[in-house]
Amino acid sequence: MTVIRTTKGPEYARLMGLGVARGEVTVTNDDVAGPIDSSDEWIQQRTGIVTRMRAKPETSVLDLAERASRDALIAAGIEGRAIDTVIFSTITHPQMTPAAAPELGARLGCPTAAAFDISAACAGYCYGIAQADALVRSGQSTYVLVVGAEKMSDFVDPTDRSISFLLGDGAGAVVVGPSDAPAIGPTVWGSKDGAEFVRMTHSWLEVRDDPTTPFPTLVQEGQTVFKWASFEMPDAAAKAIEAAGLTPADIQAFIPHQANIRIIDQMAKRIGLPDTVAIGRDIVDSGNTSAASIPLATERLFRDGQVKSGDLALQIGFGAGLVFAAQVVALP
Amino acid sequence: MALSEKEVLAGLAEIVAEETGLDAAEVTGPKSFTDDLDIDSLSMMTIVTLAEEKFSVRIPDEDVKNLVTVADAVAYMTKAQS
Numbered sequence: 192m193t194v195i196r197t198t199k200g201p202e203y204a205r206l207m208g209l210g211v212a213r214g215e216v217t218v219t220n221d222d223v224a225g226p227i228d229s230s231d232e233w234i235q236q237r238t239g240i241v242t243r244m245r246a247k248p249e250t251s252v253l254d255l256a257e258r259a260s261r262d263a264l265i266a267a268g269i270e271g272r273a274i275d276t277v278i279f280s281t282i283t284h285p286q287m288t289p290a291a292a293p294e295l296g297a298r299l300g301c302p303t304a305a306a307f308d309i310s311a312a313c314a315g316y317c318y319g320i321a322q323a324d325a326l327v328r329s330g331q332s333t334y335v336l337v338v339g340a341e342k343m344s345d346f347v348d349p350t351d352r353s354i355s356f357l358l359g360d361g362a363g364a365v366v367v368g369p370s371d372a373p374a375i376g377p378t379v380w381g382s383k384d385g386a387e388f389v390r391m392t393h394s395w396l397e398v399r400d401d402p403t404t405p406f407p408t409l410v411q412e413g414q415t416v417f418k419w420a421s422f423e424m425p426d427a428a429a430k431a432i433e434a435a436g437l438t439p440a441d442i443q444a445f446i447p448h449q450a451n452i453r454i455i456d457q458m459a460k461r462i463g464l465p466d467t468v469a470i471g472r473d474i475v476d477s478g479n480t481s482a483a484s485i486p487l488a489t490e491r492l493f494r495d496g497q498v499k500s501g502d503l504a505l506q507i508g509f510g511a512g513l514v515f516a517a518q519v520v521a522l523p
Numbered sequence: 524m525a526l527s528e529k530e531v532l533a534g535l536a537e538i539v540a541e542e543t544g545l546d547a548a549e550v551t552g553p554k555s556f557t558d559d560l561d562i563d564s565l566s567m568m569t570i571v572t573l574a575e576e577k578f579s580v581r582i583p584d585e586d587v588k589n590l591v592t593v594a595d596a597v598a599y600m601t602k603a604q605s
Contacts, residue, residue: 457569
């Protein structure tokens with residue numbers, strides 16, 4: 192009988208190096224408050240955001256991803272040509288096809304790598320880590336580049352009071368490769384029927400069929416998303432800790448998607464994390480950058496001296512879909 | 524066993540005090556969540572969710588905007604138990 196041969200990889204995978212890029216322009220609350228009849232005080236009190244970083248018009252989401260990826264390769268000590276899979280998580284690549292990942296691979300010197308985009312919104316980075324971990328451990332890939340990159344500012348409406356004023360631009364990248372010890376826990380992930388809660392205002396077909404249709408931008412049902420994130424996501428995060436065979440006392444850092452400081456604080460409280468756990472709060476300066484927010488917040492914790500290589504971090508992404516993913520990782 | 528309005532008010536006052544730092548004694552029937560207790564929409568969503576857990580009731584998001592005063596919320600939650 193003919194049998195198909197399958198691959199088998201190393202027992203474990205790990206995050207090897209991190210790189211990030213933020214938009215070049217600092218946008219203050221006063222800069223965005225006017226069109227939504229709001230104020231610096233209101234925005235800070237509701238979201239925790241003081242500034243968001245947005246890219247210059249001439250900077251593309253691929254440019255942000257390339258900057259972050261080059262730094263990740265250096266941090267990992269890996270040449271671009273060694274990358275055999277590129278995973279690009281984004282919802283703001285402005286072309287439906289081709290995907291952003293193959294062009295990023297070409298820019299980085301791995302033009303023959305397997306390359307694909309993930310559309311999992313603010314959960315995209317954690318979805319990418321789940322994929323990379325599986326690819327390495329199955330022997331399908333040796334070194335996987337995972338990038339979460341967004342230029343959200345291309346899809347904002349300055350008069351939208353639901354989400355636009357939160358959004359920033361940026362990218363975070365990691366190299367995932369073989370490991371001698373466990374360094375990426377099982378991913379707890381899933382979805383929930385809630386397509387209307389975070390979405391584009393119009394489909395491309397609506398734009399095609401009615402020329403008066405405005406350019407599609409992002410909107411959300413803020414209170415519903417707040418409730419889902421604050422009260423359902425802590426359960427997923429707690430399950431990720433349990434799935435890794437750990438307890439909250441074993442965690443050194445909590446790095447959730449940077450959606451809203453009040454969601455972050457409520458989640459930390461409900462998971463029951465000890466006060467000693469470092470919490471990613473990069474939203475204060477960088478805003479909500481969707482798939483880029485977790486690696487950006489990770490870099491910020493390193494820069495502030497709140498974490499070190501090898502620390503165990505609980506990370507959870509959640510957003511439009513609704514979709515979510517959580518896992519415990521050893522920081523690179 | 525369903526709680527009385529008095530018991531629901533006491534439980535709700537505890538939740539509001541925990542979320543806002545207000546004294547529970549300030550949480551009385553005629554008070555408006557927004558105008559008198561200075562509770563914004565996100566805090567209100569938190570309070571409602573904690574109340575759902577505490578009183579084992581379900582409060583659809585679209586009904587939350589109708590809970591203007593503490594008495595509105597107490598009446599809603601007391602009735603929703605049954």
